[in-house]
Amino acid sequence: MKKLYFIIGSQDLYGAETLIQAEKDGREMAEYLCGELGDIAAVEAMPVVKTAAEAEDICIRASADKECIGVIMWMHTFSPAKMWIRALQALSKPMLHLHTQYNERLPYDSIDMDFMNLNQSAHGDREFGFICTRLGIKREVAAGYYKNPDLIEKLRRFAYAAEGVSFGRTMRVAMFGNNMRDVAVTDGDRVESEIKYGWNVNYYGIGDLCDIADGVSETDIDGKMAEYSEKYDMGTDDLAAVREQAKYEIALERFLDKENISAFTDTFQDLHGLKQLPGLAVQNIMAKGTGFGPEGDYKTAALCAVLCRMAQGRQGATGFMEDYTYDLAAGEEKELAAHMLEVSPVFAANKPEIQVHPLGIGGKADPARLVFDGIEGEGIAVSMIDMGDRFRLVCADITLIKQPEPMPKLPVARLMWTLKPDFATCAAAWIYAGGAHHAVVSTALDAEDIRLFAKMTDTELVIINDKTDLNSFEQQLELLEIKARLKK
Structure with a gap:
């Protein structure tokens, strides 16, 4: 079965509770996306990336996995981009940078700094986007709530194209x-x-x-x-x-x-x-x-x-x-x-x-x-x-x-x-x-x-x-x- 790696970015600054929640959210999102894209490729959630070594390991793994046709990158929290340099240089599979967040609406009556620290895609993804641009990484960027039908259509197009590229690699x-x-x-x-x-x-x-x-x-x-x-x-x-x-x-x-x-x-x-x-x-x-x-x-x-x-x-x-x-x-x-x-x-x-x-x-x-x-x-x-x-x-x-x-x-x-x-x-x-x-x-x-x-x-x-x-x-x-x- 062809698959897309769902890679969630963070860092080890926020403590165990935040990182556990980030991984839980990411797996739930990957499961939803798998339901929408599974006829093309299964979406497989990876462990939350906290360090440069973990980032490099997961990108090397994706590049070596013959069943992996591409990766979906998402920064749940802020993830310092220098830790992604070697990882991105090692990545050889098509990449979609998903600029989204776990929650669709802001919890206006309860929002606090704990919420803000966990849900930092608005600037975490910008940090990640900068290093991709600095490195000249070819990638697709899709922005919006991950359950939005228009966004799902963009993800499906990405998956179809990635499958075509993967197919050609051994044709x-x-x-x-x-x-x-x-x-x-x-x-x-x-x-x-x-x-x-x-x-x-x-x-x-x-x-x-x-x-x-x-x-x-x-x-x-x-x-x-x-x-x-x-x-x-x-x-x-x-x-x-x-x-x-x-x-x-x-x-x-x-x-x-x-x-x-x-x-x-x-x-x-x-x-x-x-x-x-x-x-x-x-x-x-x-x-x-x-x-x-x-x-x-x-x-x-x-x-x-x-x-x-x-x-x-x-x-x-x-x-x-x-x-x-x-x-x-x-x-x-x-x-x-x-x-x-x-x-x-x-x-x-x-x-x-x-x-x-x-x-x-x-x-x-x-x-x-x-x-x-x-x-x-x-x-x-x-x-x-x-x-x-x-x-x-x-x-x-x-x-x-x-x-x-x-x-x-x-x-x-x-x-x-x-x-x-x-x-x-x-x-x-x-x-x-x-x-x-x-x-x-x-x-x-x-x-x-x-x-x-x-x-x-x-x-x-x-x-x-x-x-x-x-x-x-x-x-x-x-x-x-x-x-x-x-x-x-």
């Missing part, structure tokens, strides 16, 4: 083939990805998958076909093409399980030994939470897996998507997003239909794929790019809309959306920022979730929304460039 990504030849934006530094995020990205020959596929039995394929029949409409008589995709999916599942892979890529330029480009197979696997990136785009595949993990248990859909083409009617601009084959059915507004059509690229047999129109709702599109000396996340608010007219001759799954604050501003800002044509789209997450992930991983982030002004946006990019150069 393995497989690249079948390499990056698509001569393409720049989908490439990246795989070593740096592992140093920064923990993403272990490795190349595998497509022959490794072909060997597994050759061992898939007809009985196994029959079972996968039964799954397809239950989930999707069959819109083709070419069952042999569908069975080929079923074989690929079984082979992929066995490979991913054997190698402990959470995300993968392929490329239509490296399909030797396969009759089709995997389409339906990849779509069905993506719907189960596995990350995917086409054309060797490992960054999108990994980011997709992480954001899917952050979105677990939340309403909405998350998956890979590609910017494709536009409807540029003045004042009503819309984007049509799709891919050759690989769009996750989590985005389907209707029951997806299995169809078989020529691909027109890659020189392989006609592949089976799912075809559907996309869902509606507010969402985000997130792109990760490698700037050479750092990674950057570009996050844009979008509104997914109903397809305005039928597209009977477009044999792929598709989404349509509008951009904020308007088409011209958003598209220009995305391009100025270097955003890729591949992204992870989500209606379960929003820009606040991406901000938290970026903060926890110290990743550069730019956000495009209804307040974006191009002049200010370009200035922000210039300042980020100056900051990066100064760091070097």
Whole structure:
């Protein structure tokens, strides 16, 4: 079970009675928070921290505990911040500084100095906040009464993001083939990805998958076909093409399980030994939470897996998507997003239909794929790019809309959306920022979730929304460039 350490700060100045009460209050608070966050991670109260040695010990313990995804820090009393220096330097897990207190209201008729000495978060947390700022500690600060629903929502967002970061720290990504030849934006530094995020990205020959596929039995394929029949409409008589995709999916599942892979890529330029480009197979696997990136785009595949993990248990859909083409009617601009084959059915507004059509690229047999129109709702599109000396996340608010007219001759799954604050501003800002044509789209997450992930991983982030002004946006990019150069 994943857990969040609830660390309560104090000092040994106040005597046993105060410290016993502080620990009792902290455990009660942790129990309440566990009830609110337990579906993501258990909140576990730690003994009250009174000395520098105790602070360092608990932060080292949190950093070493594989089940701990983050820490919640709270100063019940005043806790001199110099005693936290070594502790904070040793802490490697995401931190939320909870600025709250045990009591919601002041006991006006009975308040005395004993009460004041115990309930000193108002300045104890400021002391702790100073040393975090002085040390340059990246952390989230949430202020308010700990039972307030708005505060609980902030804590839940923190827990979701911390779980995504923790998941990424041990994630393995497989690249079948390499990056698509001569393409720049989908490439990246795989070593740096592992140093920064923990993403272990490795190349595998497509022959490794072909060997597994050759061992898939007809009985196994029959079972996968039964799954397809239950989930999707069959819109083709070419069952042999569908069975080929079923074989690929079984082979992929066995490979991913054997190698402990959470995300993968392929490329239509490296399909030797396969009759089709995997389409339906990849779509069905993506719907189960596995990350995917086409054309060797490992960054999108990994980011997709992480954001899917952050979105677990939340309403909405998350998956890979590609910017494709536009409807540029003045004042009503819309984007049509799709891919050759690989769009996750989590985005389907209707029951997806299995169809078989020529691909027109890659020189392989006609592949089976799912075809559907996309869902509606507010969402985000997130792109990760490698700037050479750092990674950057570009996050844009979008509104997914109903397809305005039928597209009977477009044999792929598709989404349509509008951009904020308007088409011209958003598209220009995305391009100025270097955003890729591949992204992870989500209606379960929003820009606040991406901000938290970026903060926890110290990743550069730019956000495009209804307040974006191009002049200010370009200035922000210039300042980020100056900051990066100064760091070097």
